[in-house]
Amino acid sequence: MVASDGPTASWHTVSLPEDNAKAFWGYPSEGDQHTVRSSIRAAEGLLNSIESAGSTWPKAFWQEAWHGSPCLPLAESCPTMQVQGIVTPDRIEDVSGALEEHWKRTHSTTAIDARHDAVFGMAFYCIRILKELLGIGIGTSILGRLALRTIVEVRINLHYLLKEENLELWKKWREYGVGQAKLNALKFDDSLEPPKYIDIESIEQITGEDLWEEFLTINIGGWSGLDLRRLSEKAGLKDLYDSHYSWTSGYTHGTWGPIRESCYQTCGNPLHRLHRYPERKSLRETVEDAAHVVDDMLDDVDFAYPGYGHRITEKTKK
Template sequence: MSKPRKRKPQRRPQSHSRLADHKRQGKMLTPPLLAVVGDKLRSASWDRDQFPDFLWSCWHLDSGEPRDLVKLVKYLDRIGEIIGPDREGFPEHWLLTGRLTVFEAIPEGIRARLLDELLQQNLYEAIVPEEFAQALGMYPSAPGRWLIRPRLEAGMRIDPESAQRGLERVTAAAMGGQSPVATRAKAAVFRQYVHTRRLSMPPALVDEWRDIIVRYPMETTPEETSKVETFIRATFGAMEGAMEEKGDGDSSGSTWSQTFWRSNWSLFPCRRREARREMPLLSEGDKAAIESAYHEMADDIKVLRERFEQLADATNPDLFNPDRYEVLTGVVARVLRYLNVYIGYPALWTMEHGAPLLRSVVEARIIIRYLSAADTQSDIFRRFKAYGMGRLKLLKLHFEEYLAAEDDPHEDMIAYVDYLESLVNQDILEEFQDINLGGNFAGKDMRKMAAEVGLEREYRLIFAPASSNVHGEWSVIDEYALERCRNPLHRGHRIIRRNTDAPVGAMVVDTIAEFASLLVDEYEQATSQQRSLAAKSPEST
């Protein structure tokens, strides 16, 4: 019975490719989580910018149970009843939404009356839990801190450990703008806008949503809950954007968010991933596999090296003008020398440490093909040499300048400069050498060179990612050198990755060896004509 043929995944038409559209329009790809404010874009960050202001609301919602939202709304209604309809002394657009900055905006006289009423009605303990009071007490300048005044006056002492436990629990539960806790905190705001008639909707929309919103969250089905919460999150984002556009946003919320997060680093320690000490980096089976792979790869590379040497020895160097031979042969020889040493250190068989060599192999292949495709009358091989020697001359000049400024330069430094001088002047006196400060010998970047010789795919998939490693770009630093702090109160900031171990395997070195073999193939093709000439020379007959 024949094996079923695998279906190839269908490719999207070019017109529907975001990357293709990006290239055609020459625009940056727009991140999806952005809120439009007027004609400007701003990052919509619940975690960083909004959550600290909703700390009180999230504290009452942190269990994730739908009934918590009903309880929170009842608390807001009771507070609103005690405050009453008189808004003298309040900000113009004040609305009780559960934000700490909203509590902070309540005038002092009304604060005292509100606290007294809550105490008399035995609601204070529930509305301002002791654990919440412990947490808020850690921040002397927190908005709404007056809420914990009765507890402080009753002798409550701030316990950092208790505050940390509660803050970590609530912060972890509320992180992510689409989490149940965050969504229900936004739902409470939405409810207050609708309840006070500050948010109006078209009649058709009201008819569509009235029943489901009335039943949310206790009596809605999972499908209805998902639908209404998506609507609430979108409406909340629109309301926030509209407030900022009109200038109604409260900047104190932003100030408090900065204070909250920046204070947490000094208040609470970082937490690292627990080391799994019971698991060795390599099991005995892994060690055996690595050792077997080493011997196999070492043999393959030895054969590859011998093949290259035979090709180089059989190639006519053209002693009148050996630039072509020397450049092509040198480019390949350098990579194979690098590979020959690399293979002997299996601890480096990771993408983190193997990327520089992988990049060098692909780069060498692009250069070999680019050079060999040049017109025979071109002086590109001479320019390749001249570019490198010019850079070496520049290095020598820098060291000479350094030595001239030293009163007593070290003898090793003097010897090194003498060595550089011998290298620089070995073919052409340095007075006749130019220094080219351009990107490379060809006067064009590697991507364009790769495209010209049909190696653009290798450039995109291998060279460019490996270059990120060589140049220490952020993506590589993030992947290998740093890790996330595990303390929820630190918002997942990055800290040094202390463990330098990494799982090793033969895949990376296999890939490098495969590309090195292709490099030798390129060399064989690029020098085939010189070997034909060598075979026809008088010495060979």
């Protein structure tokens, strides 16, 4: 093996045992590559050790390789999973319509009913997200992961509230939300203009419709005083939290892992040393996972207000 360093060329000859040389030349494209890999790594280490510290040829070699050959995909992009056929807009509409009927059947008072509003509201909210996920390309996008994370969070909160079954806790959950609305309304009472997407009248209405604004306490932090991980433990949904929340949270916060997964591809050109290059990759489908979590929420609705048998991914329960 030889190496040249331009004007200050240095040459090295490396002798290999015959067995190793044969193994290198006949590098198996499949099957057992372990013995060959380790001896190649050892030989590379040897070359490194004899190369002079100030050598410039490796850098020049890789620079030339980089400028002189194109990036190539390492492998086919991950296959896009087919969304289970039953998760369709029509199916979601049917389930949502039936839920509205069940809401009517179980709505017993025009007074504030924090439990009823919360149980159905959480379900309607997640069904709406699920339907939006069916938009073209959304399920395999970054937004799909944000959607799934929200559905999981709402599911954990609902299950926790039902497990605790304490009217004060239902009220506390609602008042926290109203307090957040008030906090936002107050921000834009000052010299700060609301951004275009904020409907300030809508927020002010939410702030004032339960009780007079002046009596409302604003809680900072989580509504329950517990983080979602702790809530999931108390709700018996730690597995759901572990399965879905951590990686999708990386997408919400824009940490390196999700950025790397969604915006970079590994180059398969052997002259490019497996570097990354920008590519907007299609990610794995989220719709089916989200639909299962929504179905679990519908089980909770049925538990809280019996008589609701519709599900999205399963056959309608009797």
